[in-house]
Amino acid sequence: MTTRDRILDAAxxxxxxxxLAKTTTREIARVAGFAEATIYKNFRDKEDLVTRVQLERMPSFFRLVQGLPGRVGQGTVLGNLTEFTEAALEHYRQTFPMAASLFAEPRLLAAQREALRKVNGGPHLANDGLAAYLxxxxxxxxxxxxxxPDAAAALLIGAxxxxxxxxxxxGVDVAPAGPGAADLARAAVEGFGLAS
Structure with missing residues (x-):
């Protein structure tokens, strides 16, 4: 495993x-087993590191969104939406603490916006990709x-x-209650006339 990979995993x-707000490069370096300066040899700053964590350590949802065009006409719409919804739920569960922290620090939020803009990324891509698929x-x-399609995508992702x-x-110790991925996908199919 490379130094960069160890830093990303630790981050x-x-x-x-x-x-995110309480994360320091010092703590990341400690967990990775490096001096703090090693982080700055591999990443411009904390904001760059956070962006790379999102893009490289949580990419399965983004890959699924990018792969939606290849699913058109394949399987069932309900099956494709259920798989999408499962991935979206997992993605948002993983990234919610990071996203909440971003909004608590305007400087970090601005840096994140700029970093995502530079790689043509951002949270809107999930909505755009799902709506295009639909x-x-x-x-x-x-x-x-x-x-x-646009309203259905927005509501499903919002859910x-x-x-x-x-x-x-x-809390993490409480079993999730409420609708799961299959329930949300089925509601989208039935509620928005997505089944032909």
């Missing part, structure tokens, strides 16, 4: 444990013409984000 662990399925006739918030608010 993901520390951010998950302490939240429009393509609509063009294939697998989704009814009355469906509203995933809220579910992550409720899970964190309840």
């Amino acid at each position: 993901a662990e520390v951010i998950g444990r302490l939240g 429009r393509a399925e609509q063009e294939q006739g697998r989704i009814g013409p009355e469906a509203q 995933c984000f809220q579910r992550a918030f409720l899970d964190h608010f309840a």
